[in-house]
Amino acid sequence: MDKILEIKNLSKSFGSRLILRNVTLDIHRGEIVGYLGPNGSGKTTTIKLVLGLLKITHGEIKICGHDVVKDFETAIAHVGGIVENPEMYPYLSARENLRQCARMYDTKIGEERISEVLELVGLSSRADDKISKYSLGMRQRLGVAQAILHRPELLVLDEPTNGLDPAGIKDLRDLLKKLARETGLAVFISSHLLGELEQLCDTVAVLNHGAVVGVRSVNDLKKGRSDSLSEVEFTLSPVSVASDILKNNGIEATVEREILTARLKHEDIPSTIYLLSLNGVKIWSVVEKTRSLEDAFLEMTTDLRADDEAMKGASK
Amino acid sequence: MKGLLKNEILKVVSQKGYKILLVIFAIYVILLPIFNIIGDTILGGEQSAEDYYESYLESAEFYEEMEYALDAQYYRDCAGALSFFIDNNLEDWKYERMFNEDMGAIFPDSFIEESEMSSYCDFYLRARAFEYLVGGKYDAEQLYNSSYYYYLSEYFYSEGNYYYYDREWLDYAGNPIECPHTSEDIAKMKKNALEELETVSGLVISCNAKEILNDYAEYATGLRESAEHNLKVKKNGGTETEIYIAERNFDIYKMAEEMFILISRECDSLDDWRVGFSISFLQAYSVHSSYTDVVVSKEEYIRELSYMYESYEEYVETTTQGIADAEAGIKVAHYAVMNNIPPEGIDTSTKQNLRDNIISAADFVMIFSVVLSGTIVASEFSSGTARLLLIRPKKRWKILLSKLSCVLLFHVTLIGAASILLTGLGIVFDGVGDVFANDLFYINQNVIELPSIIKTLGVITLATIQALPIISLSFLLSVLTKKSVLSFVISFVINGASSIVQTIALILITEAPLLKFTILPYLKLIDFRFTSSDLVIDEIAGEYFSLDMLFGGSLGSLLTSQTNVWLAIAIVLIHSCILCAIALQHFKKQQI
Structure with a gap:
């Protein structure tokens, strides 16, 4: 181009x-x-x-x-x-x-x-x-x-x-x-x-x-970066069973108000749904939470500010 | 560049502020000829002789309090002289006052002191001449109506200078000195002068016009014959200088003879302009002969005039210029009489009115141009449009040059348009008059007759160029400060002081000749229109009826004695270019 x-x-x-x-x-x-x-x-x-x-x-x-x-x-x-x-x-x-x-x-x-x-x-x-x-x-x-x-x-x-x-x-x-x-x-x-x-x-x-x-x-x-994890929200039942399954498979998961939030790579989402279904968990919805540009922007500028402060501290 | 210039012109004509200024300008130009008529009929008689008499006395009292005895005496003499005009109901005081004020306006007080009483003695002595004539045998009204009264007073002035010896003597610094003449000498000179005056006065009053003129023709022939004889004598044994002077005197007397023979043959009335005009001729002749006598005689200088000058050399320089001016006047006068070319009357010349109006209009255009040049760049910055203007594929110097060109185009166009409009309006209100009559030019010691448009164009050119430095200054300030009002207000303040600065520079120029290469003596370039010799634009021919022109008693001659109009124009242009170049350089590097 x-x-x-x-x-x-x-x-x-x-x-x-x-x-x-x-x-x-x-x-x-x-x-x-x-x-x-x-x-x-x-x-x-x-x-x-x-x-x-x-x-x-x-x-x-x-x-x-x-x-x-x-x-x-x-x-x-x-x-x-x-x-x-x-x-x-x-x-x-x-x-x-x-x-x-x-x-x-x-x-x-x-x-x-x-x-x-x-x-x-x-x-x-x-x-x-x-x-x-x-x-x-x-x-x-x-x-x-x-x-x-x-x-x-x-x-x-x-x-x-x-x-x-x-x-x-x-x-x-x-x-x-x-x-x-x-x-x-x-x-x-x-x-x-x-x-x-x-x-x-x-x-x-x-x-x-x-x-x-x-x-x-x-x-x-x-x-976010391709190797980074994104948050995926599951509406499913039973929640406690699903949580245990994910944890047993090394996937970080939290439950709040009957919603299970797992931290997954984008490409791992289908296999996770398959795993839960295979174990009898009923899934009603799956939502991958994308970051807003603002999040990304703040993240990048915050990182740099932190770097700056670190540099200032070092120079002292 | 063409597109850029078009943009700038359209921006100017689209703005309300400029539109209003242009409308005011148009009204001003239209009213100028009307102002002339109003001024001639009403304002001319606004102040009475009594008013001026009072003001002279007040000035005298003021200077007495300040302990400036010389100035106080000057104003007392003025008041005394004026009282004579008032008592005898003579209108001539107006001309006297005008002449006097011109001198006073041109020379500051210190200069008057240094040149001692040269500026007021004529005023004083002319009045005394009337007093003598009226108090003696003649009737004031008869004298006044004879058309020759002025000549009589002038004659008395030249002869009556001897009365001046009775007064206090001062050196050039204003310190009292002993009178260099014995009382017997003075008495003798007075007696001779009175006899001369008696003869001439009697001649004027007792004879009719034709007799007087015939008498003068004979008198002039006698002078010419005498000069011719003198020339032969000098050629047979005189020094080179004496022969030179004798030749010049012969030429002058020959011209006098020709002129008076023609007048005596053709004129039946003393009211004929040529009769009146002969006064100017005789004035110039008088100056010429007195100067030529003194220049060659150092003894004469030491005996008569050393108290007025610092050195003989200074006096020679002054008188040499005086001779040149007088000869110019004589030649122009001779040409005019022989070719029947009437003079421009001081008040009635439509040509002169037109030129004065053009100068007034040019002053107004200068205001417009200075405001425009102060605004044209700064407004782009203050309104933020500079950010869009400068991201175009044009070099910055081209953008700035287009703005400067726009200002100059308006300046020249408005002065040109005003000149055309004023010519038309002048003809409508004043009549054609002498608008298209030829002007006489004195170039390389020759009198040449040329169309009046040449001198009018000269006036337009000087008026146009005169404003360029102040326009350039406003333009530069506009680029440097980016503030419109500040730019043109500073420029106007500097312009307001320019007359004073120019006068000071001209006075200092004799001590510091390098000043002539600065812009200071040329801030009011239009003053060059008064210049007497050496110039193509030569006012003496145009206003040869004005006596002070023949004597070179104007700022113009002060200018030309030190420099010339071409150097002045060059320096004004160079200074303007320098200011614009600085603006350009700054603008090229300016960050926005």
């Missing part, structure tokens, strides 16, 4: 304060990558570095193979972006704002494309209103419109769902998925709404204290 964005050993410091540490990340064509991290972890800084708004202290960023520092104009021509709030000129209409953006590209972007993009983000009916009259949600949608206007290969979005209502969030999610699927657009999206990324992204990079602590597929994150 083509690499659209390559971030290698990226570091950024303001004076003596190190904001980003050796961030390395690749995004491929058609891939939607979420960028997760607590407040102040360096998400917006990374995005500003990708878009050339900040100067790189160390490392390199390439967009479609073009270095952002050495070949800024070519690299940035492949990117559309929103950084923080998508502020546009309030005294112009949405259409006029998009015309302003269109004139900044060497390739001709005509009125048809502008209308098409406005239609895509659902602003056609208000296209000629001054955007000072727009709600925050409408401005966000216009922000997305200006970002995709020139048909970029990479979309960089910093907290794009801010101010959107649930329907708006869903529309945006559907739009991004469609663009990624149909046009091969790669999307690099930061958000503090973990659930949002869970539904949108293929991959999530977790950032903590300026360092990427993990890059995982959403499915892996949710399930």
Whole structure:
């Protein structure tokens, strides 16, 4: 798969304060990558570095193979972006704002494309209103419109769902998925709404204290590591017999309110059901408890915090 | 770049604040010619001679309290002179006051002290001339209506300077010194002067216009013959310098003869502009002859003028410039009379009104341009749009240059549009007048007649370029601080102080010549429109009826004695470019 964005050993410091540490990340064509991290972890800084708004202290960023520092104009021509709030000129209409953006590209972007993009983000009916009259949600949608206007290969979005209502969030999610699927657009999206990324992204990079602590597929994150045990809840009877059977077979099991919870590997679930049935246990339901992205995120960042504290303690 | 510029222009014209400013500007431009009419008819007579008389006395009292005896005496003399105009119901005080205030506005008090009484003695002595003439044989009203009254007073001024010897003598530092003349000398000079004045006055009052003019033609012929004879004598045994001076004097007298013969032949009334105009000619002639005499005579300098100058060399330099200015005036005057080119009246020239209005409009445009340049970058940061603007495939210097180009485009377009509008409105309200009459230019010691549009374009150019440093400063501050209001307010404050800074720089420039390579003497570039010689845009030809131009008594001549308009324009442009280059450099590295 083509690499659209390559971030290698990226570091950024303001004076003596190190904001980003050796961030390395690749995004491929058609891939939607979420960028997760607590407040102040360096998400917006990374995005500003990708878009050339900040100067790189160390490392390199390439967009479609073009270095952002050495070949800024070519690299940035492949990117559309929103950084923080998508502020546009309030005294112009949405259409006029998009015309302003269109004139900044060497390739001709005509009125048809502008209308098409406005239609895509659902602003056609208000296209000629001054955007000072727009709600925050409408401005966000216009922000997305200006970002995709020139048909970029990479979309960089910093907290794009801010101010959107649930329907708006869903529309945006559907739009991004469609663009990624149909046009091969790669999307690099930061958000503090973990659930949002869970539904949108293929991959999530977790950032903590300026360092990427993990890059995982959403499915892996949710399930945890493949060799790890997940909790499986059984509704069955008799509970005490079932508990004994599992314990005799070396499986950890607890009972609470007539529900038996066993800690199993995902691939061991069918054989466990078979074992219980064979021993006359009646099974009404089996539920494997998957981890939410939030659990995974907290787990990863907590691990790192613990590591940090350990390091601090050692250095003392 | 074209797309970027279009973006910037559209942003400006779409913003309500700028739209309001442009509407106010349009109203201001439309009202300017109307203000002229109102000003001419109402404001011109707003303050009476009595008002000025009171203000002179108040100033005199103020300076007495401050123990500035020289200044106090100056204002007492002004009041005394003005009382004469009031008593005799003469309107001429307006011109006198204007002339006087021009001098006072240009030179600070210290300068007046240093140049001693040069600025007020003429005012004082002209008044005394009237007093003498009226108190003697002649009727004030008759004199005033003769159209020659001013000439008489001027004549008295040149001759009557000898009365000045009775006054306290001061050196250039303002310290009292002993009078260098004996009382017998003074009495003799006074007697001669009075006889001269009696002759001329009698001639003016007793004769009709034709007789006077014929008399002058004969007088001029006599001068020319005398000069011709003198030249022959000098050529047969004089020094090189003496021959040079004799040649120049002969040329001048020959021109005088030609002019007066023409006037005496063609003019039937003293009201003919050419008759009045001969006064200017004689003024210039007077300066020329007095300067040429003194320059070659160090003894004369030591005897007569050493108290006013620090050295003979300084005086030679001053008088050399004076001769050049006087000769320019004489040549222009001669050309105008011989070719029947009427002068621009000080108050009635539609051409001059137009140029003044363009300068006023340019001042307003400067306000617009400084606000725009202070806002055009900073507003992108304050509104957050810079984050979207700078993630486009355009180099930052192109983005910034498009913004600067937008400001300059508005600046030039608005001044151009205002100039066209003012020309049209001027014709509607004031009539065509002399708007399309040719101007006289004095270039390389030759008088040339060119269409008036050239000088008007010169005024427009100076007014346009003058604002560039302050626009660039506002632009730079906008990039550095990212704060719109702060940027243009600081720029306006600096601009407000520019007149004072320029005057101080011009005074210091003689002591520190390197100052001419800084921007300080050129902050008000438009002052170059007053310049007298060496320049293509040469005001002396346009306003040759104004006597102070012939004497070079303006800030313009102070400018050109030390530098020239081309150096000024170059330095203004270089400074503006430096400010913009700093802005560009900072913007390229700016992190957002």
